[in-house]
Amino acid sequence: MKPPATIETVRLRLRSPVIEDAQGIFTTYAQDAEVTRYVSFRPHRSPDDAREFLRRCAAGWAGDGPFTWMITQRADDRLVGAIDIRPQDSRVELGYILGRTYWGRGFMTEVVRAVSDWALAQPDVHRVWAVCDVDNRASARVLEKAGMEREGRLRRWTSHPNVSALPRDCWCYARVKETA
Ligand SMILES: CC(C)(COP(=O)(O)OP(=O)(O)OC[C@H]1O[C@@H](n2cnc3c(N)ncnc32)[C@H](O)[C@@H]1OP(=O)(O)O)[C@@H](O)C(=O)NCCC(=O)NCCS
Helix, strand or coil, X not given: CCCCCEEECCCEEEECCCHHHHHHHHHHHHCCCCCCCCCCCCCCCCHHHHHHHHHHHHHHHHCXXXXXXXXXXXXXXXXXXXXXXXXXXXXXXXEEEECHHHCCCCHHHHHHHHHHHHHHCCCCCCEEEEEEECCCHHHXXXXXXXXXXXXXXXXXXXXXXXXXXXXXXXXXEEEEXXXX
16 A cells, blocks of 8 residues: 555645654654653653654555654645555555644544545445544544544553553444445
8 A cells, every 4th residue: 555645634734754753753742741641652751752653654554554754734735644544455444643732623523534445435445443442532522523443442452652551442433345
């Protein structure tokens, strides 16, 4: 799969990352303990952590993923967050994060819908899915608003180290391609 380097929505532009994004990633979301509460990584301690993340992004784009886009505002080009897709067979998994200043404006719903639409338009993709911590109500709501269905509770699914050292229960959400 070779996703496009950019995807545009009404208010936002998704673009592949560049190394110069390190400071923006660090400042906007990655150092923030509240933003990173339900994600799989520890808050960044310096822009160097973001640079290491960006090197993994470059490797993903050079290979089979994950494919990460920076989310920017079309109006002023400001970096507001990130979304990635991880293709596997006929499935594509999503993950996303947004700076706290930008929460509650419908941004991530707009982005998840656009990326899901793109993925399901690919002939070989039949399922777009995501998981979120059972306590991450904002994320569950985004997935519902973006047209996904809650399929069940995955017990002890994955580690969210900023909440607990033990694997956490997650909701599994998906949208699938309708059969003809
Ligand atoms: C989850 C996240 C991406 C949501 O982004 P966002 O752009 O603010 O989302 P939207 O504005 O599109 O929608 C948020 C919805 O959640 C609701 N919501 C927010 N906080 C909530 C809470 N504590 N309890 C219940 N609902 C909540 C909002 O009211 C809104 O629903 P509504 O439109 O019906 O009112 C953002 O909060 C975030 O980056 N969180 C930290 C990182 C993260 O958790 N990533 C996901 C890992 S699975």
